Amino acid sequence: MMPVPAGTVxxxxxxxxxxxxxxxxxxxxxxxxxxxxVFELDKSSDSTQAGRTVNAVxxxxxxxxxxxxxxxxxxxxxxxMSLHAAREFARWLSGKTGRRYRLPTIEEWQHACRLGAxxxxxxxxxxxxxxxxxxxxxxxxxxxxxxxxxxxxxxxVLGNVAEWTVAGADSGVAGGGFSSDSAAVSCDxxxxxxxxxxxxxxxxxxxxxxxxxxxxxxMRLIAADS
Amino acid sequence: xxxxxxxxxxxxxxTAAALGATPALMAAAPRVYADGRATIRVxxxxxxxxxxxxxxxxxxxxxxxxxxxxxxxxxxxxxRARTQLAQEIGASLRVDDAHAFSGFDAYKKVIASDVDxxxxxxxxxxxxxxxxxxxxxxxxxxxxxxxxxxPVGIRSVLASADLATQRGLAVVxxxxxxxxxxxxxxxxxxxxxxxxxxxxxxxxWNQGPLWAADRTPQMSDMEWQIRNWLYFTWLSGDHIVxxxxxxxxxxxxxxxxxxxxxxxxxxxxxxxxxxKFGHIFDHFCVELEYPGGVRVTSMCRQQTxxxxxxxxxxxxxxxxxxxxxxxxxxxxRGATEFQRAKLxxxxxxxxxxxxxxxxSIRAGTPLNELRxxxxxxxxxxxxxxxxxxxxxxxxxxxLASNLDLTPGPLEFGPIAMPPVPMxxxxxxxxxxxxxxx
Numbered sequence: 091m092m093p094v095p096a097g098t099v100x101x102x103x104x105x106x107x108x109x110x111x112x113x114x115x116x117x118x119x120x121x122x123x124x125x126x127x128v129f130e131l132d133k134s135s136d137s138t139q140a141g142r143t144v145n146a147v148x149x150x151x152x153x154x155x156x157x158x159x160x161x162x163x164x165x166x167x168x169x170x171m172s173l174h175a176a177r178e179f180a181r182w183l184s185g186k187t188g189r190r191y192r193l194p195t196i197e198e199w200q201h202a203c204r205l206g207a208x209x210x211x212x213x214x215x216x217x218x219x220x221x222x223x224x225x226x227x228x229x230x231x232x233x234x235x236x237x238x239x240x241x242x243x244x245x246x247v248l249g250n251v252a253e254w255t256v257a258g259a260d261s262g263v264a265g266g267g268f269s270s271d272s273a274a275v276s277c278d279x280x281x282x283x284x285x286x287x288x289x290x291x292x293x294x295x296x297x298x299x300x301x302x303x304x305x306x307x308x309m310r311l312i313a314a315d316s
Numbered sequence: 317x318x319x320x321x322x323x324x325x326x327x328x329x330x331t332a333a334a335l336g337a338t339p340a341l342m343a344a345a346p347r348v349y350a351d352g353r354a355t356i357r358v359x360x361x362x363x364x365x366x367x368x369x370x371x372x373x374x375x376x377x378x379x380x381x382x383x384x385x386x387x388x389x390x391x392x393x394x395x396r397a398r399t400q401l402a403q404e405i406g407a408s409l410r411v412d413d414a415h416a417f418s419g420f421d422a423y424k425k426v427i428a429s430d431v432d433x434x435x436x437x438x439x440x441x442x443x444x445x446x447x448x449x450x451x452x453x454x455x456x457x458x459x460x461x462x463x464x465x466x467p468v469g470i471r472s473v474l475a476s477a478d479l480a481t482q483r484g485l486a487v488v489x490x491x492x493x494x495x496x497x498x499x500x501x502x503x504x505x506x507x508x509x510x511x512x513x514x515x516x517x518x519x520x521w522n523q524g525p526l527w528a529a530d531r532t533p534q535m536s537d538m539e540w541q542i543r544n545w546l547y548f549t550w551l552s553g554d555h556i557v558x559x560x561x562x563x564x565x566x567x568x569x570x571x572x573x574x575x576x577x578x579x580x581x582x583x584x585x586x587x588x589x590x591x592k593f594g595h596i597f598d599h600f601c602v603e604l605e606y607p608g609g610v611r612v613t614s615m616c617r618q619q620t621x622x623x624x625x626x627x628x629x630x631x632x633x634x635x636x637x638x639x640x641x642x643x644x645x646x647x648x649r650g651a652t653e654f655q656r657a658k659l660x661x662x663x664x665x666x667x668x669x670x671x672x673x674x675x676s677i678r679a680g681t682p683l684n685e686l687r688x689x690x691x692x693x694x695x696x697x698x699x700x701x702x703x704x705x706x707x708x709x710x711x712x713x714x715l716a717s718n719l720d721l722t723p724g725p726l727e728f729g730p731i732a733m734p735p736v737p738m739x740x741x742x743x744x745x746x747x748x749x750x751x752x753x
Contacts, residue, residue: 129524129620152526154559159624160644229643229657290664292492293365294372294400303660305643 091313092116092243094205099197109201113313114194117167117234117245118253119179124168127179128152132186147182150175150299158231158305165233167251167308173261173283175299176254176309183311191311196257196280198312199264203247203277206240221249223275227268231305248275251308255280267306355380356674359431359455361423361446363388363397366460367437369666370490371401374435374458375408377670382408385415385429387422389438389542394418420726427453433677436460437490439545440553441721444469444476447686451476451485456677458670460490462561462693463686465553467717470694477686486682488673489689491565493641495672496665498656499566502639502646506570510652512633514571517612519563520625525618526555528592537731547594549700549734550721550748554596556582556703557696560616564699565692566628566639567604567612574691575604575612575698577710582703584736586619595736602699614699706739713744723748 096110126132128150150171156163157170171179180191194202215238218225222232227249235245247253249270252263262282266275287304288296301307356378360371363386375381383401388394394416401409417425423446427434433456436446440462450457457480464470480487493499506514529544545551552558568574580602587598599617606612615625627640635650645657663671676683698714723731732749735742743752 125621131621152524154526155523155626155642156624158643159626160640160642163623286660290666292369292373292664292666294368294397294404295365296369 094198094202094242094312097201097205099201099204101197101200107197109195109198112194112198114202114242114244115310115312116239116243118251118308118310119168120234121163121166121168123183124171124179127182147178147185149182150178151297153300155302157300157302161230161305162233166231167234167246169231169251169305169308170301171254171307171309172297172299172301173254179309180311189313190315191313193254193256193309194312196255196262196264199253199255200277202242202244202312203265206242206244206247207277208241217248217272217275221246221266221275222268223249223266224269224271229269231268231308247310248277248279252279252281252306254307254309263307267308269306354678355382356433356677357382357384357431359383359385359387359426359429359434360397361387361426361434361436362438362460363393364437366490367435368397368400368404370435370437370458370460370670372404373664373667374433374670374674375405377667378674381670381674382410384410385417385426385431386411387417387426389418389420389422390539391418394422423449427455432456433458433486433673439542439551440558441465441469441545441548441551444472447473447476451480451483451487454483454485456486456673456682457686458488458490458673459686459689461565461689462553462557462696463489463689464693464697465550465557466697466719466721467694467714468720470690470697470715473690473693474687477684477690480684480686484682485684486673486677487684487686488669488676489685490669491562491685491689491692492665492669493562493566493639494569494685495669496641496658497662497668498646498658499639499641499665501656502637502648502654503569505648505652505654506630506632506637507572509634510648510654511630511635511637511650514610514630514632516610517567517570517628517630518615519560519567519612519628520615521560521563522615522617522622522625524622524624525587525620531591536728538726538728541594541731544592544594547592547596549596549737550723552596553693553697554700555618556597556600556602556614556616556700557693559618560600560614561692561696562641563616563626563628564604564614564696565689567606567614567630568688568692568695570628570630570637571606571610571612573607574695574711575606577605577708578695578699578702579603579605579708580614580699580702581706581739582700583739591733595734597703597737600699600703602702604695604699701744704737704739704742705744706742707744709744717744719744719746721748 091113098106100106184191239245252267255264266279287301291302371383434450436459444464463473531540582597582600584597587593602614604612629638637648639646648654702709746752
């Protein structure tokens with residue numbers, strides 16, 4: 091986790107909003123961590139095992155095919171989780187650690203992104219050195235933190251995977267991902283979910299947990315306490 | 317069927333309809349849709365997530381599709397599916413209470429309803445009986461894969477396949493890679509010689525675990541086994557048949573043949589909890605020997621914490637073809653280079669398979685995939701039995717085998733847990749609850 095200082099965010103058509111301070115994950119959530127949640131690797135078959143239990147957090151269904159399995163696994167960002175799954179993951183991780191993790195709001199995410207980018211756009215070097223996107227990513231995700239960090243020490247805020255954020259009643263992913271072109275890799279880039287994100291899920295109802303076709307969707311959590 | 321034949325067939329049927337064909341003829345022949353706008357009335361048997369999804373996909377795939385009858389063993393699954401489908405397809409769901417059936421005989425009532433096409437999406441163990449009933453009733457069919465779990469079931473399905481052809485009935489199976497655009501484009505090039513003669517291949521579906529249904533105190537053995545059907549060979553065929561049949565089907569497709577022999581191994585190493593995980597294996601690795609000595613390695617695994625792989629790769633005298641139902645898409649390397657990614661704009665194969673089925677019915681040129689999917693299913697059964705027994709199993713042996721895994725009368729009540737197969741002990745010819753006879 092890296093500290094993100096307080097500040098204000100000005101969004102189009104809205105009053106300036108004070109955000110922060112908070113802590114933000116240095117990297118996107120990896121499969122290494124998300125596997126523990128999905129496959130219940132924290133649960134021992136030994137029922138006498140002591141340890142913190144997390145009440146009332148449901149676990150994802152077991153996927154028929156792990157999204158983007160051909161990209162790589164260890165060290166790669168977890169992808170294809172629904173908003174519901176991302177939120178449950180944050181609740182589970184909070185219960186496990188005693189620290190309050192959650193998804194950032196769009197204002198918090200943009201604030202961190204802009205602070206990280208520095209005063210002038212591009213001041214942290216060429217985009218290809220800082221982000222995986224359509225021009226350099228070979229149409230796949232890459233291990234987290236394999237590009238240069240931003241001013242705040244955060245990796246891959248732009249590109250690699252677009253990250254779940256909460257925006258009022260709406261929700262979507264921010265920052266663009268490995269398949270986005272350079273214009274769609276920015277602190278303003280934001281997409282809300284479309285039917286295409288899980289169109290090839292053959293079940294009805296479609297999974298609450300997995301987006302079968304959204305390989306570019308991932309997450310990074312924040313914690314407001316210190 | 318040639319273009320000329322199909323036109324003359326359509327002309328005949330139009331004429332027959334106009335003249336008021338004899339009742340005897342109409343009773344035997346399926347309704348045929350010379351007019352592309354005629355509504356096709358669909359009955360759904362098996363109302364789980366896949367069955368409901370298939371019904372919605374059928375509606376999405378073509379104009380003029382109505383779901384008019386539904387059946388499921390369990391009333392709760394039936395009710396849930398009716399609610400879900402009402403939300404998903406609106407007015408295309410036209411199932412009243414009189415055409416919503418539950419119980420072991422629900423399938424008969426759906427088939428006896430005024431339907432033209434039946435979707436089968438129950439656990440695979442019931443499939444041969446249901447397929448036979450659909451075809452004998454003169455209905456077109458969409459059947460999920462696999463189509464049987466044992467050789468006795470396969471022989472029934474092969475007879476149904478021939479009957480469907482005789483009666484001009486259309487059958488499409490849920491081996492959806494056969495309707496997936498990047499598979500079709502890549503496989504066409506393989507068949508046109510892009511990689512030369514195929515020398516060897518590998519087909520994999522390795523992944524983590526799947527869902528398991530917990531038992532409640534109210535459930536009889538029979539009800540619980542059926543709700544937890546993945547983990548009982550008499551219901552699912554084991555995961556090599558239930559799931560890996562997709563990849564094995566691609567091997568048969570690439571080689572345009574079924575194997576003559578299987579030799580391999582498998583076991584149950586992490587799936588030890590009983591009764592939760594029934595008695596099936598959690599990994600298989602089997603060598604499939606095709607005519608001419610071509611070997612294809614089949615591998616499938618469902619184990620937590622292991623690395624996945626889901627692909628089909630073939631090496632030939634002039635190059636290599638790799639296919640995957642993932643972002644990797646289809647690719648040919650060697651003497652010729654070709655790549656066809658899986659694109660976001662591609663129509664999902666789960667819809668295309670229904671579009672192709674309905675178009676074939678309306679054109680009067682019915683597709684019949686039943687023999688093809690039966691052979692792929694039997695290939696998977698042969699591979700499973702090679703691993704269960706530890707012995708090489710030939711195609712002729714498995715096709716003639718009397719292995720019948722049906723546990724007895726289908727009724728709610730007590731039923732034993734079949735033993736975990738043990739290589740060297742388990743025989744191909746065995747009873748439903750034993751290692752041998």
